[in-house]
Amino acid sequence: MPHQPEPLVIGHRGASALRPEHTMPSYETAIALGADYIEPDLVSTRDHVLVARHENEISGTTDVADHPEFAARRTTKTIDGVTVTGWFTEDFTLAELRTLRATERIPDLRPGNAAFDGLAPIPTFDEVVELAVRHGVGVYPETKHPSYFDSIGLSLEEPLLDVLGRHGRRDRHDPVFIQSFEAANLRELRETTRLPLIQLIGGSGAAYDRMVTPAGLEEIATYADGIGVATSRVVPTGSGGRLLAPTTLVRDAHRVGLDVHVWTVRDENAQLPADFRRGDPDG
Ligand code: G3P
Ligand code: CA
Incomplete structure (x- = not known):
């Protein structure tokens, strides 16, 4: 495909430095700031609806732990070799998920976002695409754990x-x-599609x-x-975060x-304390 003449600006998880990630206010803010594309990560509900969450485990990005009616849904799963305990989107219908509210994932890094905790529901992919179309911007969905979702009969592709x-x-x-690590x-x-595909x-x-x-x-x-x-694959960093010579990867x-x-x-990555950057490089 032809190369873009200008770099694209992609609102990663929306404008996640300014609003809790993967909420409609986050995507709307990214669009208002001039993003060319908005980027929803996608997982499935039990009734096979795609929703925007970075992970299917949602204790860090919603108030699910404050809902006693869902206490018994807390469970432990091993997904893609990682064992996680919490609440998982595939164990909730969309109607149940809609009773939850999004919260800031990294309040230490983004204290201002805590003011928006509890305000927005989890958006569906349908809502995100409708927003993008209405504003004439692109959409850059990522399938999260697609082989896992296939294995439980909730394929993300369809x-x-x-x-x-x-x-x-x-x-x-x-x-x-459409992007995926898999x-x-x-x-x-x-x-099944001619839409552009991106290997993460x-x-x-x-x-x-x-x-x-x-x-x-x-x-x-x-x-x-x-x-x-x-x-780091394009511009690696050396000791103390010093930028090293670009690699030949782009060429x-x-x-x-x-x-x-x-x-x-x-x-905001420049404001991360050194130990935080090591622990969560993509912020
Ligand atoms: O779009 C690439 C990037 O989103 C992959 O990382 O973890 O933020 O989904 P992650
Ligand atoms: Ca992503």
């Missing part, structure tokens, strides 16, 4: 394409990028290290249109026809 199609966003040049999920999507590549890990080699990029170009990489990716998007670029 409702994802259904919602986009209902809002008239189904063609190659529509302002949509190559298998993108390969599956490639079978984390900042560390052997599988991701392979993806950024020339051979790895060539392979990605067989099923995706671009890569979405941690900024190598362009050479095989892949677009390159980076995450995450924002001022």
Whole structure:
């Protein structure tokens, strides 16, 4: 696909520095600030509706722990090799999830956002796309844990394409990028959609290290249109956060026809204390 003449501005989880992430006020603020795209992470409810949450475990981003009627739903699961205890979207119907309210995920970093705790419900993907269409901006959905959701009979792909199609966003040049860390999920999507697909590549890990080699990029170009990489893959940092020389990744990716998007670029990362940055590099 043709390379964009200007960098795209993607509202990561909305304007998550200014409103609790993945809420309608967060997406609306990102649009008001001039974002070209808004970025919802997607998980499924029990009744197979896509909602915007970074994780399917929601104790850190909602007030679910304050709802005694849901106390018995607290459980422990191992998903993608990580064991987590809490409340999971796939154990709630949409109607039940709608009784919850979003809260700030990192109040220490974003104390101003705590003022918005308890105000907004969890949005559906349908609402997010409707907002994007109404304002003429793009939407950049990410499928979260797609193989896990497949394994419990709640495939993310079908409702994802259904919602986009209902809002008239189904063609190659529509302002949509679908992103995933799971190559298998993108390969599956490639079978059913011409919408641009983005292979996410984390900042560390052997599988991701392979993806950024020339051979790895060539392979990605067989099923995706671009890569979405941690900024450290493009501009690594040395001791004390000192920026090192850029890698050849952008050139190598362009050479095989892949677009390159980076995450995450924002001022507040510069304000993180050093120990926080190590623990949660993408903020
Ligand atoms: O869009 C890329 C980026 O969103 C992936 O990281 O963890 O913020 O979803 P995450
Ligand atoms: Ca994301």
